[in-house]
Amino acid sequence: MVEELAAAGAALVAAGAVYVMAAARIVKQYERGVVFRLGRLRPEVRGPGFTLVVPFVDKLRKVNMQIVTMPVPAQEGITRDNVTVRVDAVVYFQVTSPADAVVRVEDYRFAVSQMAQTSLRSIIGKSDLDDLLSNREKLNQGLELMIDSPAVEWGVGIDRVEIKDVSLPETMKRSMARQAEADRERRARVINADAELQASKKLAEAAQQMAETPAALQLRLLQTVVAVAAEKNSTLVLPFPVELLRFLERAQQQLPQTPGGSDSGQG
Incomplete structure (x- = not known):
């Protein structure tokens, strides 16, 4: 009887260990867990740490909550003043609602990427070349609003958008x-x-x-x-102004005559 109880206890412990191993999940600090039970979304979102799910009934999907840096491929377009340019950008976004990011859109990363490319082409067509080159801050804000409007419904928040380069x-x-x-x-x-x-x-x-x-x-x-003499030139050509001659002539006229000039002539 004791042996049977021991065997049953051992089997129960083994079954419990197998159940815990099958049900145990680890959610990292920067992740959140979305649970589907028989295909239906559970209302609670699992936080970071150790958590349990019902094996073969629940399905846990982890969603990264970190800020994602996504480069936008260069888009070619014609500006409002009829100049062909190629513009590339980078988008920084973060999941704000894990359940919506999983349920409302098939692939939120791909959706944000396509929306960013479409919005970038739209911005190119609405802007002048001078705005693309010198007024990027205003264009970045407009581009952020265009992407953020539909992304909110997907459980995604756009942190910022930056235009990287404009190729002419x-x-x-x-x-x-x-x-x-x-x-x-x-x-x-x-x-x-x-x-x-x-x-x-x-x-x-x-x-x-x-x-x-x-x-x-x-x-x-x-x-x-x-x-001119300081340059050690061997030849010096100097213009002589007429005003200087007139000055010397006036100076000569102002000189006093030598006394006794007439007496010397008489002798």
Whole structure:
């Protein structure tokens, strides 16, 4: 009798061990478990850690709750100003409702990827080339709203969307380079013209000042000679202004005559 009880107890323990092994499930910290019992969704979602299901009756499906980084393949389209471009992007999303992500959509990753590609082509057609190149933050927000609207029903939340690169045709790149070069040349000419205007005003003021004080012209001439002589040139060509001759002539006229000049003539 005791042996029969021991054998029954051993069989019960073995059956219990087999049941626990068949029913035991481990859910990781970043996962949630969705249970289907005979094909029907159970309302409770299993959290991380050790959990049990009914063998051959329940089916546990684990859903990753981490933020997923999904690259969007480059999409080719024509912008609103008729420029052909290729644009690629990256989408960051996270499952917010594990039950909806499993039940409402067959493959939520594939669904988000297709929605992102469609939205990206739509954004390309609605935007100008300048917006794609310089106003990406606004386009990223619009793209995020377009993807997030249907994704909410799938139990998925879009964290952010970023446009990575905008590829232009070679002809467009050359045209933009010529446009930028022409714009830089225009600015350089405007700056040079403004410098010439300012210099002419200063030269006019200097000429007026020298006309009022002829000695200043001679000093300026001497400074020019000193500056040229510092270069150790063997030949020096120096223009001689007429105003300097007039200055020397006036200076000569102002010199006092030598006394006794007439007496020497009489002797």
